[in-house]
Amino acid sequence: MTDVRCPMCGKLNSDDLEVCQYCQARLKPLIAPPDDEATTRELSSAMYPADPRESEKEAEPESAIPDWLQSLRPDRDEEEYAIPPSAEEEPPAWTPHPDTGSLKQKPADAESDYRDWLSSLRADDESEAVPEARLEDTSIDWSTPEPEGEEAPGWLSDLRSTSEETSLEIPAAETAPLSSLENPDWLRQLRERQMGETEPAQDEEAQPDLAELSSEIDTGSEAFSEEPAEQAEEEEIPDWLSGLVDSPSDDHPDDLPDWLVSGSPPPTESATPALIEEPSEEGLTSLPSEAEMQIPDWLSGIMNSQTQAATDELPLEEEIPGWLTGKEKLAVQKQGPAEPEGEVTGAEFEWLEAQGLIAPEKKPADSQPKVVAPFTMEEETAGLDTDELPDWLKEAGAQEAQLESVNASEEDASLTPAALPAWLEAMRPVEAAAPGVPRVDESERSIESSGPLAGLRGILRAEPDIARQKKPPAYTIKLQVSESHQAHAAILEKLINSEGVVTPVPARAVVSRQMLWRAAILVILLLAAAWPLYSGSQGVALPQLPNEVFSARAVIDGLLVDETSNQGAVLLAVDYEPGFAGEMDAASAALLDHLMIKGTHLALVSTTPSGPALAERLVSIVNQHSNHQYSRSNQYVNLGFVPGGAAGLLGFAQSPQRVLPYTLDGSDAWNDGLLAGITNLSDFSLAIVITENPDTARAWIEQAQPALGGKPLLLVVSAQAEPLVRPYFEGYPQQVQGMLVGLAGGAAYENSMQRSSLARQYWDSYSFTLAAAILIIVIASALNALPLILSRGKKVKGEA
């Protein structure tokens, strides 16, 4: 069992392992079962884009040159050829794999370097002919015949002549990807064909038998020398190689090695250079130098011209030839697997295989890598312009196709195993000699599945790889619940549970504390008011005569009444609401009694709808309590209601006869009867307004008082209207000559009259009720405020 060295850690692993047992890196490339021919064509079309301009922009040409040829470039630093430390342990990359029998994989950009190198050759040729021509134009010039014997090597001229002689047609499918401007199209085609041949579905038997090649390499130049030259020329040597041998260049006979010039087989072991004779580790380490490699002159000349052409014509960054970036490619190659290189290996040894030096590799059908082309053949061939190809290139392609068919027919088990000549083995590049590492075919698992690059393989997927390198943060799945959370959750649960529970509404007490308070207050006030009335007590002294009452009495006392005439007629306005009848009747009873005593004629009027009835009621009450016999139409007339509010009152004040021409009983109030001869308010001796409403009192004062013509105006108002009416009494000039305020005013007037009327009856009850109300307010307020005072005192003490 052969061990496989891990490309990542460099440790040996068993052959049957697919991943490294130390670092879990993949040891074997991802492969897919072979597909049909269409798949192979899609593979080739995928590898060679149809658009030549895009192919120029890409870095693909950098890897077109075989690695072993890259190492031969003269301008490479010696450091690039330094063998890595592992070179001493690993077999050379170009040697067959000990287990698989296939050559070790090469970097994916090998083909691009190959094409770059060859394109630089073409550029070198053209730079001499047309130095100012751009690199893009060289493809056209390339197709044009060049003057013989100028710069082209003889072997290349022979190759072109051989291609021109070939009358085979190039298949359209094979010429499709050939559109590069920098590289010779025929080489691209050739490479494409080689790539196609390496596909397992197409010609798996066309692969060189690397196992046999390995054995041949082991035998070295001995096997090569044992092959008869005739057999090589007749059977296995390809035409172009045959042309090289048969028609050496006349122009540069010195550039070719002697064995090529003479067409003889390579020199034998004795003639082999020391470097080639002993491709040992020591020799490999000393390979980097060009001089040591003993590159033929013709090849070094080509590379020199290539370097010169690239320096002169190519842009700085975009058109850097592939062999300049070979260092970077090499570094990438050493770091890890890049792309499947079985095709590259096969292409590299295609000419050997065609020559019969090596046997085509026989790979199992299921071990061939499956490449999924990102584009279809139709898309590939769509942008191909086959007319641009020169005829000789088409013929060369046809010739190659023919050779392919010949190789396919020659696949036979009886083929002689190919042996790598020693001289060729010695010419292998350092990269090939460097220890190779098994590469993993990343094509399958790196196919882009989304985005604009969907379908492409080998794409660097930065994010997933980076994400994998990170260890995902460990999140505990256990819910972290704090005590506060638990408390809130409990509250929430309790709240939710309480939604479905019917909370019994507390039964409302039939008798509440507040209701008891109200009832108690009511009872106390009723008892205080009813007890004097029930007992007939009149023990409370009446109040003294205030100034306003005194003035009112003085006015009434000054009335000159003539019962036979209308002299001394009094206008009595009863403008209070029935609800205030108790207070207003008692307040005005003594005054009306005094007027009745004087025998004045009364003209009752009102500005409220209920006023006329209240006036009748008031007269009847006074008659009842003061023993008067005042009757309607004889001593008083009821003019009724004055509508219109202040306006109506103004109209009445200015023209009472027009506003109220009739009494309530329908008689003419102003022409006959008590009010005959009275046309204005000034004809009345006195005007008395009984009201509980300050606005009504103000209306009378403002609207009617000016119409009185200096006649006095007395007001009997309730206690609540006193503050608003008093200014008219206390003002100067006085608009109100006297006032009786509330029950106290009536009681004072009665007291001054020394008569007993309603005020006297109500006075004791009023006094007791006031006392009860005051006691209730004081006691209850104290009881309510005491706890608050005590609590505040405790707080103050606590703070202190």
Place this chain on the structure above:
Amino acid sequence: MMRGKTLISAIIVIVLGFVVLAGYFWPLPVLVSLRDLLLKWAVLLAAVALLVGVVNLFTVHWGKASSGAKGSIYSIVLIFSLVITLIIALYFGPLSTWSLWIYNYIQVPVETSLMAVLAVILVVAVVRMARQRPNLFSVVFIATGVLMLLGSAPLMGIEIPGLYGPEGLRSLLAQIPAVAGARGILLGVALGVIATGVRVLIGSDRPYGG
């Protein structure tokens, strides 16, 4: 921008207002007679408006009573009382015995009882205020009310010196702070009336609509 109908109304109000106002400043016979005429029309319109109000009241409650909605019983009582009173007053006259009986034994006791209940409610309110708003203003309010009550009448025949009479504490409270406040109110009312009159005269305030 006033519309046509509103413009006409405004013109009428402004013209008549200036005529009545001019009758006060220049008591010319024409102006005075015109002013008296306009005032008489105003009184008549007010009386008609009262009748319109009565009809509207009857219509509204008739609708409520007809719908049978909640509280319609009160509408029925109102309509019944209105009709009975109207019939009695129209048939017997407003100063008839039956009319005065209805008035003296139904309307006056009902309204007087409400005023009596108001007295009890005021006492309870003062007590609750002392409990629920025990602050300085409540104390001032309660103290003032108590002083006014004390000064209104001798408590069960007991006279407190310094409370009664023209020079008593009650008179001081009623005539100085209360009258001062009342005068301010009256001045404000007078200014408001003047402003309202001016606004009506210039058409800025249109209580008649528009």
